[in-house]
Amino acid sequence: MELEFLGTGAGSPARYRNVTSIALKLLDERNAVWLFDVGEGTQQQILRTTIRPRKVEKIFITHLHGDHIFGLPGFLSSRSFQGGKQPLTIYGPKGIRDYVQTSLRVSDSRLTYPIKYVEVSDNGQVFEDDTFRVECRKLDHRIASFGYRVIEKNHTGELLVAKLQAAGVQPGPEYGLIKAGKAVTLANGQVLPSGDFIGPAQKGRIVTILGDTRRTANSYTLAANADVLVHESTFGQPDGRMAYNYYHSTSAQAAEVAKKAHVKQLLLTHISARYVGKAAHQLQTEARQIFPNTRVMKDFDQVEVPLAKHQPITK
Structure with a gap:
């Protein structure tokens, strides 16, 4: 299990950061890739990685602002051109189906595979099979925005x-x-x-990816005991009032969520273009004063999420 950040910027593409998209690579677990948000230019970013569009089986959209969805029609079309024939499921707030279908219809785009849409409107489980479960909860943004909690089921113990x-x-x-x-x-x-x-079972991993949000109780619920929390950090602590007014979070607020939710690692993304170089590093410094195991992500950063072997499983 590995996270790869295809875009870590906020609002619009910048020189050093493309807009938001995250790949959760589950190649060993299910020979598949899940995308979280598909900002403008995501398919171009993918060309600079080893990700194959046909391997993408699920796309989770946090909310319908353009910097999170404008790359979706192009990616879906490219998936057809590059040999994608397997069905694809898109999860997202109400309106995602209309957005995709309208874009494809107006552009006369025909896909070689079917799309299933799961439009979410409330807290709850959106997916489960033998290996994973995914839950979502509402966040606090200017439009409907959701966070996703990916829960890997426990692995059978090793054969003795x-x-x-x-x-x-x-x-x-x-x-x-x-x-x-x-x-x-x-x-x-x-x-x-x-x-x-058979030896003790290995506890499955938890990855939480939040959409744009002010700090809210559901952030803590989604992040509880996660191996990795991916949290927006659009603003720095001195710009806290601006963050609140624009329904976003500061790096310090993200760190407080990570600390209180007892996560193992905090990855900050959705960085405003005003934070470049030392200013971006300052976001990380602010967060680390509260939660030391924090990183500000850059485009194409990859983070492995290892299994915690022999970790006891509590009932």
Whole structure:
């Protein structure tokens, strides 16, 4: 599991930061990529990475401001041109379906794959399968804006090969049965319960990605105990009044959310173009005074989200 930042700017493209888009690369987990927001020029940014558009199976839109969606029609069309045939699901606030369908219709664009739309309007679960669950909650922005909490389900523990061999079981089909949670009966009639030969389960990871927002209670709920929190940092602490007036957050406010929610790492993005060079570094300094494990992200930064092995799973 890895995050790659395709755009880290706010409002409009700047010299050193494109507008917002984040890729959550789940290549080992499900051979897929999920995008969070698709700002203008996202498909150009993707050309500078190893991401293949056909691998993108889900797109989560936080809100319908242009710097988060203006790249969507172009990306969808390019996915067709580049061999994308698998279905794609787009999640986002009410209006995302109309925006995409109108853009494709007016431009006479025809896709080689179907799109499923899931329009969200309230707090709740938007997706679940055998490996992941995704929840969303409303944030506090000038228009409807949501944060997403990606929860990986726990991994089955490692097969205790040495213990199996000590019990007289050599590599073969029995190992697969044990790993699948099934008991194995040996030739002498002895029954080996699978649970005796599988190590502790590994706790799944949690990644929280918030849309544009003032500080709000739902930010803490979405971020609780996350391995990574991606939070907007449009303004610095001296511009706190401006942040409030424009329904955004400061770097210090993001750090307070990370600290109180007990996250492991805070990644700041959606940086206003006024913060360049030392000014951008100052955003990081302000946040680290509250939550030390903080980074201000740049375009094309990649952050691995490792499994915490042997972490106990609490019921």
